[in-house]
Amino acid sequence: MKILAPLRGVTIRCFRRTFSRQIADAGFTEAVTPFISAMNGVDPLRDRELQGLGAAEEALAVTPQFIGKDPAALRFCLKRIKSAGYKTADLNCGCPFPMVRNKGRGSGLLRTPDILEAMVKAGCEEMGEGNFSVKARLGVDSPDELARLMPILNRYPLRFLTVHARTARQMYTGKPDIQTFEEIRAAAKMPVVYNGDYNADAPQTDIPDIMVGRPFVVSLGKLSDSRELLLNYIDQSAAELHGQRPVLGRIKELVSYWQDIPYWKNRWPLVKTSTSLAELTLAIR
DSSP states (O other): OEEEOOOTTTSSHHHHHHTHHHHHHTTOOEEEOOOEEOOTTOOGGGSTTTTTOOTTSOSSEEEOEEEOSOHHHHHHHHHHHHHTTOOOEEEEEOOOOHHHHTTTOGGGGGGOHHHHHHHHHHHHHHHOTTOEEEEEEEESSSTTHHHHHHHHHTTSOOSOEEEEEEETTTTTOSOOOHHHHHHHHHHOSSOEEEESOOSTTSOOSSOOOEEEOHHHHHHHTTSTTHHHHHHHHHHHHHHHSSSHHHHHHHHHHHHGGGTTSHHHHTTHHHHHTOOSHHHHHHHHO
8 A cells, every 4th residue: 555645735636636647657546635624613625625525536545634632623524524425534643843743733642642542532433443544653752652652542443553753853854763663563453554764765675555745746856747747737726726826835835845856956946936926937947
């Protein structure tokens, strides 16, 4: 199983549609969406990334991911996505950004076992056995935090557990802790999906299920037709969004992953400072 990872502002519906051939060629069979906030009074079907996304819209299976710490709000959101045709859902227990984790969401859930369990319980009950998954870090400060929580997660019929093999403090730096990942996989009663660096240098011997985001997005910028693909993405985004600013933000977010690629290295400063679509297109050409 190869899953396209949720990257905020990048692996969204328009991206998956524009790069659908490249996604298929890379062997992805499923995508987890960038997270949607599960909060009281928030209807996820009004979110632009989920509106109109039914089970048959993409050849790629799509699993909505939610972030939050309120089980009642999560239940409400899950009921709504089920009514839209979704069969699976995922809980974000891995977002490493301090502004998120310090509020007890994302990787911050690893610090509150009772709330974590309540969220997992709500997800499994609403989605049904084997239809709810969790994405987590090894911990916030220490790589053994998730391992200590495995007895809780093992109580529930999770579809799978995705483990980014770094702590939240590490963000995306340093080497993944493969040893601790393997210890978690050995202790888990559910399938465990590997997330982290995954390329020619990463261990690939006996990890059958992987979730890949950043390496795949970077690889798109190395394609010989990356410029044409990006221009198409601009057109698709302009047709979907209102005004130039959100289109500029979306494209800059994607190209920021390409800034170290030789072809894009000199273009990135011009892309980053573009204030109109005309400037952006000129910078790309």
